[in-house]
Amino acid sequence: MPTKDVITSADLDELRRSALGTADPLGVAADLADAAQRGRLADPEDAGGALTLAAEIAEVRGRLDAALQYADRALAAYPSVADSRAGIARALRARILFRAGGREEEAMAELTALRHLLIEQPEAPAYVSAALDAGGFPAIAEEWLSEAVDTVLGRRATVAGAATEALPAEATVEVGPPEAPGVLFFLLQQRHRVRRNLNLPHDRQDDLADRLEAQLVRRAEQRQGAEPDLLFWPRAEFDRLLAEHAELAETYGPDWDAHRGRLERHLVQQANAGRSGLSVASASVDGLTGFARRHNGDLTDPEIRTRYARELASRPGTLISWPPERNDACWCGSGLKYKKCCLPRSRS
Structure with missing residues (x-):
């Protein structure tokens, strides 16, 4: 299923959102691989990304041999293993190896080679822990993330002249600006998520994850100059929303766990202030897009989203x-x- 003679970066972004919904996703994957091989990409540096997408499509459709071939080619297309995109492709390759069966040792070797990136790249905690979870090793993900958090906090404590163990709960830890949270934030959030899924008890670093999340929310609200809307995005809608409008992670959270946590804490605050009859409005991407179109607005405009929330409340x-x-x-x-x-999640 050919896409276009020349595939642009914008075309790739659109295919990431829509390829699995087409009549022939595997045809799209094969065409992406052909485009990378035959120089049909407008930007040759998109080759790794195109092949990674092809591997993801083939993996989802159960064509693991093809997925592994595409992943191998994606890794070869990146000029440096230090490129964060190469790390994503390598974690994907590990996930495919887990699913292939009988290659767990090879998959773990791939992820072990990425382990050092947990304290270097904000994206790494998500893709490494997701691959370990897919392989049935969430406990190892928790161990690696915990050690990485201890390493980052230990470094900061050393710089501050304190003990090299984890910072105390009352310490002030910088999370980074709302538009660019730091490595520590993503480490703590992923660790928090993994521990919840393992039903582990809440510990001091989980408390710190909640505090940093609240800190980031407050900063985002201050920048926007308004309270957050109470739109609730069900899991599939949330994933689609951020896939199509990544900038809204600042408003709704970097992942679905963070999104639910923000709403829960806000609702608790409202209840503590004496409000009753509280609720959230279940939103959809198509609904918000249609509302913005009807009102000649942009769905990234906070005013449009607030008006959409009010409309939902009346339905x-x-x-x-x-x-x-x-x-x-x-x-x-x-x-x-x-x-x-x-x-x-109401803890802060």
Whole structure:
């Protein structure tokens, strides 16, 4: 299934969003690989990204042999292993090896080689832990992330002239500006997510993850000059929203766990202030896009999103009441009990 004679960077971005929904995703993957091989990319430096996308499509469609070939070619296309995109491709290759069966040792060797990037690249905690989780090794992901957090905090403590162990809970830790959170933020958030999935007890570094998240939210709100809207994005809608509008991670959180945590904490604050009858509006990307189009606006405009939230609030069936009972299903739709899901996210 040919795409275009020449594929631009913008075309690649669109294919990342839409390829799996086409009639022939594997045809798209093969065409991307052909474009990289035959010089049909407008920017030759997109070759690694095009091949990585081809590998992802083939993996999702269960064509693991083809996925592995595309991943190998993607790695060869990057001029340096230090390139963060090369790390993503290598983690993808490990994930494919896990799924292929019988190649767990090779997959672990790939990820072990990426382990040092956990304290160097903001993207690394997500793609390394995701690959380990896909291989059935979430406990190893927790171990690696915990050690990386200790390393980063230890370095900062040493610089500050304090003990080289983890900083105390009351210490002030810089998270970075809202538009560019630092490595520590992403390490703590991924560790927090992994530990929740493992049902591990909340510890001091989990507390620190919550505090840094709250700090980032406050800064973003101050920059926007307004309270956050109470739009709730179900998991699939959230993933699509950030895939199409990455800049909205500043408003809604870098991942779905952070998004739910922000809403839960805001709702708790509202309840503590004496408000009752609280709820969130379940949003969709198509709904917000259509609203923005009808009102000649841009969905990245906070005013458009606030007006969309108000419109949803007036429609039957779009509001989710809060809070549920502790033993009832969580409001976020995860299927877990509230006490095991979003209730603990109210900690700050």
